[in-house]
Amino acid sequence: MTPGIPSYPVSTYRLQLNDGLVFDDVTRLVPYFAGLGVTHLYLSPIWKARPHSQHGYDICDLAEINPELGGEHGYNRLCEAAARSSMGLILDYVANHMCTDPLYNEAWRDVLRNGPSSSFAEYFDIDWQPVKAELENKVLLPILGHQYGSVLEAGELQVVHQCGDFHLRYWDNNLPLNPRQCRLILRHRAEALPELLQDQPEAQQEYLSILFQLDHLPPYTDTSLAARNDRARELTIASQRLSRLLSQSDALRSHVDRNVEEFNGRPGDPASFNLLHELLELQPYRLCYWRTALHEINYRRFFDINELAGLRMEAPQVFESAHKKVLDLFSTGRAHGLRLDHIDGLYDPSGYLHELRKTVDTDQVTSYIVVEKILASTERLTSEWPVDGTTGYEYLNQLNRLFIRPENLESIRRIYHSFSRRSTDFEEIRYTSKQQIISTSMVSELNVLAHELNRMSEQDRRYRDFTLDSLQEALREVVACFPVYRTYISPRGVAYSDKVAIDQAIREAIRRNPAMESSIFAFIRECVCPDPAEPDDSTRARRLRFAQKFQQYTSPVQAKGIEDTAFYRYCPLASLNEVGGEPASLGAPLDDFHAANAYRQTRSPRSMITTSTHDTKRGEDARVRISVLSELPDEWRKQLRSWSRYVSPARTRTGGQVAPDRNDEYLFYQSLLAIWPTSTGWEDDRLHDRILAYMAKAVKEAKTHSSWINPSNEYDAALAHFIRSLFTEQHTSAFRESFAAFADRIAFFGSLNSLSQLTLKLGSPGVTDFYQGTEFWDLTLVDPDNRQSIDFDSRQNWLGRWQPEYERSRAGNRVFDFAQIAPQVDTGELKAAITAIGLNLRRDNPDLVIEGEYIPLYATGPIADHLVAFARVQSGRVLLAAGLRWMAGLLAGAPYASAAAGWHETVLPVPEELAGRNIVNVLTNERWTCAGSIPLRALFGRLPGALITLA
Template sequence: MAPARFPLSTYRVQFNTAFPFVEATKLIPYWHGLGITDCYSSPYFKAVPGSPHGYDVVDPTALNPEVGTPEEYEAFVKALQASGMGQLLDVVPNHMGIGRMVNTWWADVLENGPSSPYSIFFDIDWDPVKRELHDKVLLPILGDLYGHVLENQEITLEYEEGAFFVRYYDHRLPLSPRSGAKVLAYRLDRLIQCVGRGHAPIEELQSIITGLGHLPPRHERDPARVEERYREKAILRKRLAAVVRDSAVVGAFITDNVALFNGTKGDPRSFDLLDDLLDAQVYRLAYWRVASEEINYRRFFDVNELAAIRVEDPVVFQEVHRLVFRLLKEGAVTGLRIDHVDGLYSPSEYLTQLQAWARREMAPSEEKDRPLYLIVEKILGKDEPLPETWPVYGTSGYDFMNLVNGLFVDQSSERRMTDLYARFIHKRLVYQDVVYESKKLIMQAAMSSELNVLGHYLNRLSERDRRSRDFTLNSLTHAIREIVACFPVYRTYVTAGAGGVLDRDRAFIRLAVARAKRRNPALSGLVFDFVRDLLLKQRDARTEEDERLQQQFVMKFQQITSPVTAKGVEDTAFYIYNRLVSLNEVGGDPEQFGLSVEAFHRAMQERQARWPLALSATSTHDTKRSEDVRARINVLSELPQEWRSHILHWAKLNKRFKTEVEGDEAPDRNEEYLLYQTLIGAWPFEELDAMGFRSFQARIQQYLAKALKEAKVHTSWVNPNPAYEEAVANFIDRILDQSRANPFLQNFLPFQRRIAAYGLWNSLAQLVLKLTAPGVPDFYQGTELWNFSLVDPDNRRPVDFSARRRLLEELQQACASSPERTALVRHLLEHRTDGRLKFYALFSLLTYRRSRPELFSNGTYVPLGIVGERKDQACAFARLEQDQAVVVAVPRLVTRLCADANRPPIGPEIWGESWMTVPSWNARTHYRNLLTGENLAPSLAEGRHVLRLGDVFRELPVAVLERLT
């Protein structure tokens, strides 16, 4: 395999049935022409049929047949390589899809229990608190209570080719081999009486029953006995299939027995047979609502259809990565993005294992400790650094996304925006309180089983020490719940063995316990101290068993804080605290109201020093809003008084369209506040015809329906309130009604267009920053043009690549025909709402970036000072690498520059006497604007080389200046 390859830019694509390998192969010339160096692929291993995203992998050792054949994949890879492009693959090591019973590993576990070789693959507690689940797996797949479902004949027994199965709609569950004897032996004596003894097929059936009864039990762990079980059950299955095929008597007998086991509606006792048979299985079928309290396999967050896997086990690690490693060795894949790294037992050890494999299998490279380009999906908390001990090149870019977004939020209006929000919703929400309550709600409603398990772990530990044995189970469980609710980051990374507690983790644990104590003054602090000392590994372990239990508790605790935080913050609090929703982004902190230019510069200097090859994202498949939606909403922070005036007016106009549902107004004021911001951000630039408007209206309704459920205030995924949701959908219908005179739209649309006009410059500026600041710019499919998508599935809509390819060809021809760009830029600026201006900037800077890899990968980041009357309205820096240099300047807070939103913030009359310092080389140094083709010569002022901002932004309100001499 070739030495490590580092991308200069990535383009994220979503593979599924609608976008297979064949379609991706066609687009490689387009991506290459655009300047992209690496395709960033979503997971494409075999997934649950119809999966739109691929994160529900059912077989990591095979390609997804819905995405393409091995030959089509090979053609895709060869086309990438022919264009000199690499491939960054999204890998899912934390969980597998188990829905619809198409996962053969999971099915084997359900058939054979702990004796299955795949039982070690899944994080199953075979000896849970609930004793009835000993050596069983709770399967919460039923739509109603088990007894009701059973007696309604929704669960049925089936026979096929020597084996019995249980059918529940599209779930086809295996029957444990030994329990199949119950079906075969039922009424056998009566059959023998009818046909007489000595009947060969009946004797064969009796022999099969005897063989099934002698199979090693499902709790058998001895390898030889397990092998015997698998061998003999396969033989017995073939024998049964043969006797059924050859004997009509036996076939009819089994058919009749299956019918009897399936019971008769209206006769509850007739289902006793099937009930008894189901009780003998490895799994226990249950109502889906019991999952939160009794489930005994670890899940991805609270998704029952995604079962966590144990990649910490060497056998599991090798098997799960078998295909990944082959693709890496073949050079088909050149880097990995690790999904949900915080869900792993020990992220550090897992990442180290990947790099250790790469060191063994890859050719030597300059980065011997990190030969594989490896990035992680990691959400960092406020002031939380990525652990530098991890052998990775950084994160997938949420940290960058929120830094660059904050630059376009007006910090000076925080108080006014907070007061307006409180006035509008008639309540003053404190964000940290919202997070605290949301996390507690998640632990109660979705993850109480995990908390109960931790509580019992802790109880066992407390009972082993006379100093702590008086702590009750209830107080211990409560303490864990409170500490998790107060945890300031997604998780800690305490490891096994001596020491193993990083200073950063020690600080986070102490902070969480201190906060929990303050919120619970009535509870003894000794209980919290007991938990704290265990987490910090400061409690003496008297025996090896004590040490094992303590370690087990710490590691399980760490795997719980992350999903609780993710569900409590991203999927609950972010839909409740709606002060300025452009801040409510994955990895963001809605309390952080904007970012100063100085703080942005410091963050970029640190990024260049530590993580220069991390991804720089602004839109992803997981973002709550696209980059261009956020850019618009940010403008509201610059116009708090106008926003206040309009939103209060809209609320009065639209109050008549609200509906009372069970005493609640639908939508409530907080949801209405979210809706208006959403409309501001998502409204298209183009005029919509009737069909287009209906489509947009439906998108908004679908988004609000999801937002309501995520907030969990009036409705939720677990307890939907259709009447409330319908009332909100009707409200949207009414306020967007174009069939009549609509005072709301008459007032809303002019204001929205003004915000959109300003937001366009924010979008363009953040694009230029992403392309030139430290990091690897990542582009989500379709965002080359203005993109006003909302959270998934809205952001997974099909992309019109044909239009984009045509546009690229037009721009390539225009740029090749003349090095003079001014006329082209003026034309694009005049028609800026069609998206070609964004596309042009992207194309121009990507191709330049590809031609200067060292400058953008290794170049020093130098903040540049700005003086004059507009010093707060711009951000500028330089990238320097030996004799190469570029100077970058973008505007910010543009409403202060232009009272007329339709006027671009360009020219000396806008920027006045404002100057930007540029690096000094010699008196002859001058620059060429890569976007406009203009040449600029610095002046000397007070011993410094400077450029007038009015000249820098003469034709276009963003600038990337290449030093020529």
């Protein structure tokens, strides 16, 4: 561990690096993050990515630090600056996939050039022996905008020749051509060579010798080591010879250029493209229309994104190559932790994590590692994984539910069903959404699994009568009914939780399909949950491999089906529609939150706890605003009715239906409330564009009226017209006036709940994670809205003004008057101040906030249920965190200070470690001698949150 840097993070600050925020920019900002109290910066992927990448997940080379971010030198400058401020660096590492841009990913380009004989063929999860015989030893490349034949005959595919090197250009795509097959171009019109080169016999002889050399290259289907070495050596020599020869002979160079021109064909003359078609058919890849990937793709993708190909980290040579740079950064003290992206995509996550531990840990240092893992509400992170925890989505949802009134959720759902005119419950929507994903964007992967299942059934006389179609349909049902993202069956065995999940899926599939032969589900269970006691070694090994491939499939189906489809189709209270969330939840008792915190403190005290990430559906403060609606169901119902009448002229009819439909309209109102700018309102320059972009994405994700694959121009236009009318037309002015008044109220209550949420987060067990910019108000929607650049200059200026004033108040034992530095809630400075105080407190007391015992606290009195409080205790030190919730009901129309004056009858008993001691609320510098309990009037007289320590 680098001297001066904490041995483990206490807080992290996530930065989204791109051409708008490079290493040198972050280096300049290090003093700001240090002043904020951050112990570790948490960087989005730093590896070489596709040029101009805005997120860094389209990685092209894991061995090189991205030159667009500043490269190795820029990163080193950041490391040095961070070390001077005793700040560590956590890196976002992508083990699951790489970008398939053949111009920038040299490994992928080599695979396209050499097929299965490539040195990198084993790096990517490619099925070289797929179901479709025409794809044997080829990679299917779904990059064409139209059918292959029409693209070819339109002249959009062009061979390009440069100094003896040949490649294929398709718009911005630059594809290699198999060097051995390029002899077709070189040999074309060979009969003209004697006359053409009659004065250059040596050139003709050399040219023919090069052709002979290419003729005798091993074919790309020969994957033996000897053939691979011979091929690489001879290709290098042949390429050098050809380049030298063409540079010396103008006549020969003109001959080759003319051949290329003939191969490229003439639009309007289909027969002229026969030569090019023949050449392309001989390549180790097959070009196809992008829609073909829905059914036939033969490489594993990241979800359904064709441009991201899966890696085979289970292969030792792949693991070693992919982690050389990471190991170098850890061994030289330039990295202090890893966030592992999409761990569920790997073939064997547990095996990978154990190997990673051995790679990055030393005898002196155990590195910090967390996984991006989305847990179902009843799921726990397996203790088998040697990690510090997850990236914190489960905490996000636990904390979020505290601010939703559970007794009103049923009323909210009735309001939603009545307004949207939809009666389907979420469980059914979840099921049908997953079915749609399986049948469309991810059907190719199901086809592969079904064919393998069919081959296995043919080897067992008990099951050979099952047809391919019946197996595929049954497998589809099991996946659609799967209750978790995936299981983790491996050569090490089957966990009890895996068996429970599989059995639950099988039972639900049978229930939904009573007409199906039940024994087919029994066979599927044997294959996805193989019996380690199976006596036949080959059967056991084959079933285990099938189970592991099956597990890689259920996770993206779950994510695409639920988070990217069902969440946009069902939204009674959209704050529940969060990554890892449960929209059908009836809320959660306070005890559940305390139990989850206590469990984390005991089992994974260094797990991240977060409230916003680059992947969340809504920013933390936008989410809490929507939750306020659960306190005001009657008012929400009335507002919806009024708004629906006011906006009626803005709706249009498309395809015999009103657009937007009532579900999309309902989501629009919630989303606009979430990001409503109280200081500028309808005059905000960006509000219209932001909400329009969000709703355009939402309707395509819902896939009900429009989608990314099959966009409906009519519906999309009707939606845009609706939103534009609400912003600009005179006939919707009543809506604008009504909405603004209600939105301002929701924003006020939401801001108070947000401050309380922040206070609880700062005291909770775990490593507090802050997404960039969220120290101020985070009123964002799903990406790309939440990935906008942050004005760090204004934040630095604020910190420079606020911090000295706060320190003077502490030094003089004066109560800190937040009104002096945050006169308006709108600015977000109040939230930023609480963040800075809390993060500095955590940095100065790392053992207390990470290892300290967790003690739930319960208030007594008339408003006790509005309070959430707990204490952290360790070696005589104490931190008490408390926050109010459900502020709309608590204030009941009264100003905050007036309402607080009446809370004296409710008190919070404190741990015995505080009884009789002098205590201080570090947020306000208010001090008391504690008599065993604290009146809420004193605790929350100035703020809806409190952090109490010994004075």
